[in-house]
Amino acid sequence: MPPSPSSRSPLAALVAALLLAGTFLAGTWPVLGPAAVGAQEARVAEPAGREAPRDHDGRVRTSDRPSQPGRERPAESGRDRPAADANARRLPPDSATEHTVEAGGRTLRFKATAGSIPLFEGEGGALRAEVAYVAFTLMPGPAPAGGPAPAGSPPSPGGAPATPATPATSAAGAVDPAARPVTFLFNGGPGAASAYLNIGAIGPWRLPLDGASVSSPPALVTNAETWLPFTDLVFVDPPGTGYSRVVGSGDARRQFWSVDGDAEGLAVFVRKWIEQNARQRSPKVLVGESYGGFRAPKLARALATREGVGVRGLVLVSPVLDFAALGQRRHDPQSWVRHLPSMAATVLEQRGAGTPQALAAAEEWAATDYLAALMRGERDAAAIERIVPRLAELTGLDPALVRQLAGRIDTATFQRELYRARGLVGSAYDATVTAFDPSPSAARSHFPDPVLDATKAPLTAAMTELYRGRLGWSHDQPYRLLNDEVNSNWNWGRGRSAPQVVDEVRAFLSGDRAARLLVVHGASDLVTPYFATKLILDQLPVYGAPERSALAVYRGGHMFYSLDDSRKAMRRDAETFFRAVLKGAGGE
Numbered sequence: 118m119p120p121s122p123s124s125r126s127p128l129a130a131l132v133a134a135l136l137l138a139g140t141f142l143a144g145t146w147p148v149l150g151p152a153a154v155g156a157q158e159a160r161v162a163e164p165a166g167r168e169a170p171r172d173h174d175g176r177v178r179t180s181d182r183p184s185q186p187g188r189e190r191p192a193e194s195g196r197d198r199p200a201a202d203a204n205a206r207r208l209p210p211d212s213a214t215e216h217t218v219e220a221g222g223r224t225l226r227f228k229a230t231a232g233s234i235p236l237f238e239g240e241g242g243a244l245r246a247e248v249a250y251v252a253f254t255l256m257p258g259p260a261p262a263g264g265p266a267p268a269g270s271p272p273s274p275g276g277a278p279a280t281p282a283t284p285a286t287s288a289a290g291a292v293d294p295a296a297r298p299v300t301f302l303f304n305g306g307p308g309a310a311s312a313y314l315n316i317g318a319i320g321p322w323r324l325p326l327d328g329a330s331v332s333s334p335p336a337l338v339t340n341a342e343t344w345l346p347f348t349d350l351v352f353v354d355p356p357g358t359g360y361s362r363v364v365g366s367g368d369a370r371r372q373f374w375s376v377d378g379d380a381e382g383l384a385v386f387v388r389k390w391i392e393q394n395a396r397q398r399s400p401k402v403l404v405g406e407s408y409g410g411f412r413a414p415k416l417a418r419a420l421a422t423r424e425g426v427g428v429r430g431l432v433l434v435s436p437v438l439d440f441a442a443l444g445q446r447r448h449d450p451q452s453w454v455r456h457l458p459s460m461a462a463t464v465l466e467q468r469g470a471g472t473p474q475a476l477a478a479a480e481e482w483a484a485t486d487y488l489a490a491l492m493r494g495e496r497d498a499a500a501i502e503r504i505v506p507r508l509a510e511l512t513g514l515d516p517a518l519v520r521q522l523a524g525r526i527d528t529a530t531f532q533r534e535l536y537r538a539r540g541l542v543g544s545a546y547d548a549t550v551t552a553f554d555p556s557p558s559a560a561r562s563h564f565p566d567p568v569l570d571a572t573k574a575p576l577t578a579a580m581t582e583l584y585r586g587r588l589g590w591s592h593d594q595p596y597r598l599l600n601d602e603v604n605s606n607w608n609w610g611r612g613r614s615a616p617q618v619v620d621e622v623r624a625f626l627s628g629d630r631a632a633r634l635l636v637v638h639g640a641s642d643l644v645t646p647y648f649a650t651k652l653i654l655d656q657l658p659v660y661g662a663p664e665r666s667a668l669a670v671y672r673g674g675h676m677f678y679s680l681d682d683s684r685k686a687m688r689r690d691a692e693t694f695f696r697a698v699l700k701g702a703g704g705e
């Protein structure tokens with residue numbers, strides 16, 4: 118397990134901020150990996166033709182792998198199927214199972230597919246990766262009593278119409294792909310599998326995470342807040358995470374474990390899944406959490422420019438848009454401003470006063486009086502003295518400590534000092550969640566994160582049980598929820614500028630009038646503070662209609678969806694977002 122942010126040097130703590138899953142290992146940043154792979158290896162692609170199912174040993178299967186009704190995949194050509202043993206598929210054949218759950222007063226019938234898609238080196242080249250995924254697709258069924266039909270379902274026998282937000286199904290009663298969005302979901306890290314979004318927030322089954330500990334039982338429950346009523350869901354594990362694997366030499370790892378290579382490889386996966394499942398006409402949405410929120414805009418760009426796939430919507434969950442906005446540097450006044458509202462949200466929550474109005478007041482002070490005093494510099498004692506009382510009130514810290522730190526409160530100090538009198542430490546991922554300090558009397562302490570480390574074991578166990586049980590897909594290799602090897606070997610690219618995707622967000626919104634953006638954050642998240650994102654989004658033009666991009670802040674931290682009320686709120690906002698995605702252009 119990587120060290121928690123509190124145990125790192127200030128420079129390493131900066132890059133530790135990005136996970137939902139996993140932290141960067143200590144060292145310089147950005148991490149400069151080996152030189153970029155040569156032009157011949159730079160594109161991980163596969164011919165557009167669909168592949169025949171294969172056994173795990175690479176042989177083509179024609180009958181016993183589950184297939185989609187009425188849609189058999191053609192056999193591969195010799196060019197598409199390299200014969201070398203090195204190209205043998207290792208992951209099990211796809212497994213398709215049918216399920217029914219009662220969620221939110223609705224009966225949902227859906228197909229669950231656990232499987233993988235191979236990525237090759239160019240056309241006819243060597244196998245480079247097998248990308249595992251879990252897909253949930255709604256099946257035709259009658260509208261449940263007491264509520265509208267799930268989005269894309271055919272009318273009930275009594276003639277009840279489908280939900281108004283969704284176009285009608287086909288005359289044959291099957292779900293109409295044009296009326297049914299498909300959403301691809303990714304977690305972060307880099308090096309995190311998609312379990313957090315799958316069984317933590319959005320899939321049909323959920324692992325309760327509020328108050329979870331290392332030894333919590335991995336018992337899944339029906340997720341009443343699943344997004345399945347209004348979109349099909351494909352949870353993707355990038356190469357090296359979950360059961361996905363990189364094949365071959367170090368060149369493949371250097372390609373997939375890099376900012377651009379990651380987006381390019383996953384774009385091939387998305388295009389191939391769409392073609393294999395005949396979903397070309399479906400509106401496409403990408404959801405990314407943490408580094409996944411950084412990945413999604415790049416992936417949308419790669420899909421549009423390299424794979425011929427248009428993306429209609431982006432949902433970014435606890436994202437980082439610009440790595441330069443994450444650090445806390447003594448010489449950068451704005452870095453302290455970006456983090457203060459999340460500290461204030463933590464204290465307000467503790468006091469039972471966490472209202473939107475109180476949080477807005479903290480934001481206003483941070484961006485005005487606090488910033489003005491910081492701009493005066495540490496040499497201006499009078500400026501520091503002016504902010505001490507209000508800053509101490511917002512952070513819950515002793516005014517003497519605030520004065521000693523010249524009004525610049527780093528997150529590691531806040532996590533420990535806020536709770537020092539009680540012998541506790543707060544989580545960087547949600548500063549309202551605490552654990553015992555292993556060394557409460559020491560000047561400094563190294564401690565596991567009370568959220569990230571506490572949830573790793575139950576999430577891993579729940580996913581392996583889900584695969585082997587309900588999904589009928591088992592593999593003997595370990596399931597990698599957080600892969601430190603991916604994280605520590607990530608290639609951030611060359612150059613002096615910090616990685617950012619603000620340019621890709623601008624291109625996404627400006628290049629397509631129908632495109633929509635939803636960004637969601639937890640208020641007490643110190644890893645990717647919401648105010649840093651808000652300041653960036655406030656600098657974007659309107660692009661025709663203000664409602665085409667939106668920011669929502671919920672109670673909780675990086676994984677705010679572990680709280681019932683926040684998960685429900687995100688689900689409501691997501692359903693509204695998908696209605697707009699289906700409606701189309703946002704207007705001039």
